[in-house]
Amino acid sequence: xxxxxxxxxxxxxxxxxxxxxxxxxxxxxxxxxxxxxxxxxxxxxxxxxxxxxxxxxxxxxxxxxxxxxxxxxxxxxxxxxxxxxxxxxxxxxxxxxxxxxxxxxxxxxxxxxxxxxxxxxxxxxxxxxxxxxxxxxxxxxxxxxxxxxxxxxxxxxxxxxxxxxxxxxxxxxxxxxxxxxxxxxxxxxxxxxxxxxxxxx
Amino acid sequence: xxxxxxxxxxxxxxxxxxxxxxxxxxxxxxxxxxxxxxxxxxxxxxxxxxxxxxxxxxxxxxxxxxxxxxxxxxxxxxxxxxxxxxxxxxxxxxxxxxxxxxxxxxxxxxxxxxxxxxxxxxxxxxxxxxxxxxxxxxxxxxxxxxxxxxxxxxxxxxxxxxxxxxxxxxxxxxxxxxxxxxxxxxxxxxxxxxxxxxxxx
DNA sequence: AACGTATATGTACGTTTGTACAGTGCAAAC
DNA sequence: GTTTGCACTGTACAAACGTACATATACGTT
Numbered sequence: 001x002x003x004x005x006x007x008x009x010x011x012x013x014x015x016x017x018x019x020x021x022x023x024x025x026x027x028x029x030x031x032x033x034x035x036x037x038x039x040x041x042x043x044x045x046x047x048x049x050x051x052x053x054x055x056x057x058x059x060x061x062x063x064x065x066x067x068x069x070x071x072x073x074x075x076x077x078x079x080x081x082x083x084x085x086x087x088x089x090x091x092x093x094x095x096x097x098x099x100x101x102x103x104x105x106x107x108x109x110x111x112x113x114x115x116x117x118x119x120x121x122x123x124x125x126x127x128x129x130x131x132x133x134x135x136x137x138x139x140x141x142x143x144x145x146x147x148x149x150x151x152x153x154x155x156x157x158x159x160x161x162x163x164x165x166x167x168x169x170x171x172x173x174x175x176x177x178x179x180x181x182x183x184x185x186x187x188x189x190x191x192x193x194x195x196x197x198x199x200x201x
Numbered sequence: 202x203x204x205x206x207x208x209x210x211x212x213x214x215x216x217x218x219x220x221x222x223x224x225x226x227x228x229x230x231x232x233x234x235x236x237x238x239x240x241x242x243x244x245x246x247x248x249x250x251x252x253x254x255x256x257x258x259x260x261x262x263x264x265x266x267x268x269x270x271x272x273x274x275x276x277x278x279x280x281x282x283x284x285x286x287x288x289x290x291x292x293x294x295x296x297x298x299x300x301x302x303x304x305x306x307x308x309x310x311x312x313x314x315x316x317x318x319x320x321x322x323x324x325x326x327x328x329x330x331x332x333x334x335x336x337x338x339x340x341x342x343x344x345x346x347x348x349x350x351x352x353x354x355x356x357x358x359x360x361x362x363x364x365x366x367x368x369x370x371x372x373x374x375x376x377x378x379x380x381x382x383x384x385x386x387x388x389x390x391x392x393x394x395x396x397x398x399x400x401x402x
Numbered sequence: 403a404a405c406g407t408a409t410a411t412g413t414a415c416g417t418t419t420g421t422a423c424a425g426t427g428c429a430a431a432c
Numbered sequence: 433g434t435t436t437g438c439a440c441t442g443t444a445c446a447a448a449c450g451t452a453c454a455t456a457t458a459c460g461t462t
Contacts, residue, residue, distance in 0.1 A: 028320070
């Protein structure tokens with residue numbers, strides 16, 4: 001919680017992990033080599049083998065750390081929605097605001113996120129992080145639908161998360177500048193309206 | 202006519218592309234090297250440089266071809282749903298049947314699909330294929346909702362595709378054996394019921 | 403039979419890669 | 433003041449890599 005007032009001395013290791021993730025997102029996993037990471041982090045080559053036993057470990061560690069950071073960020077952001085008597089509109093705006101940066105400035109973080117999921121299909125060590133990430137979101141959305149007195153918050157949450165995932169994945173490849181207004185907001189409106197009326201089997 | 206040695210009915214190049222995609226899905230893009238591809242395809246190393254100008258070209262070509270194959274497969278499968286007077290149940294079953302293999306035998310194809318999308322975020326050459334894939338699905342689902350007389354087939358289709366994408370991405374990392382019955386089918390039921398009543402803004 | 407061309411392959415070369423490791427500096431312990 | 437231990441780094445090297453290219457083969461044309 002209490003943030004150190006030292007701006008400089010961030011541990012080397014964490015810095016390397018950050019650079020690695022950025023590299024994964026911007027240039028692909030191929031680009032993650034000891035030398036490239038060292039160059040971007042402005043540390044000597046030896047550092048990369050000092051802090052990590054192998055390239056594999058460096059990469060996996062970076063992905064895990066990143067995934068957990070995203071979960072933490074989500075929960076932190078969640079705390080900013082106190083919402084005693086939540087309105088539907090407020091939640092829609094909240095979600096839109098939450099997703100908006102992912103389509104712009106934080107675009108590369110989204111790329112990293114879904115690259116992580118793809119990689120988790122192949123690497124058992126990443127399965128847990130992927131699962132944690134899903135569950136964090138489910139919890140958030142489930143809570144949300146519960147607060148809105150939706151009849152079936154659990155399924156509702158799973159459906160909404162899937163939809164948001166899908167939208168982000170689509171935007172990965174072919175970003176649409178008008179996506180927020182043209183698609184996301186209407187879609188969310190529809191989801192919330194329906195969830196509240198409880199129509200459907 | 203074949204002298205004696207013509208066991209290769211399929212052109213070499215296509216075979217290399219298939220092997221490349223399989224490698225991407227099963228071992229990651231890292232694993233795609235000339236030597237590894239040649240080994241798996243059981244062709245001499247020289248072949249890989251003969252058919253492709255560079256590793257880059259081989260990889261991109263493989264991803265593009267794969268993407269287009271998936272689109273073709275989708276439309277082919279679509280033809281098997283003639284459905285003059287479609288019932289809701291029939292479409293649900295159709296979609297479930299269509300997605301089911303992706304979670305089992307064809308799991309690695311799904312991995313390849315979303316790896317392709319991630320890669321398209323970084324490589325402009327892949328943007329078009331990604332877009333084509335999206336549009337093919339939109340067309341299919343839009344048609345579907347239109348046939349069912351849903352009030353807003355366009356938005357409906359976009360929402361459903363996003364949801365399906367999302368579900369598949371989730372299953373990538375942490376496959377749930379009971380996913381079809383426990384999540385997908387109920388979710389689809391709900392989507393279709395709602396779309397037909399037309400509730401929502 | 404001789405030739406020409408497209409297809410195909412084995413080998414070799416310069417680079418990049420992961421990683422080991424001997425060495426350096428430096429602060430605390432003695 | 434010397435020793436010790438540890439955080440750190442520069443260098444070296446075998447292995448793997450992408451790619452060029454000279455050579456070989458197959459086959460239609462002449």
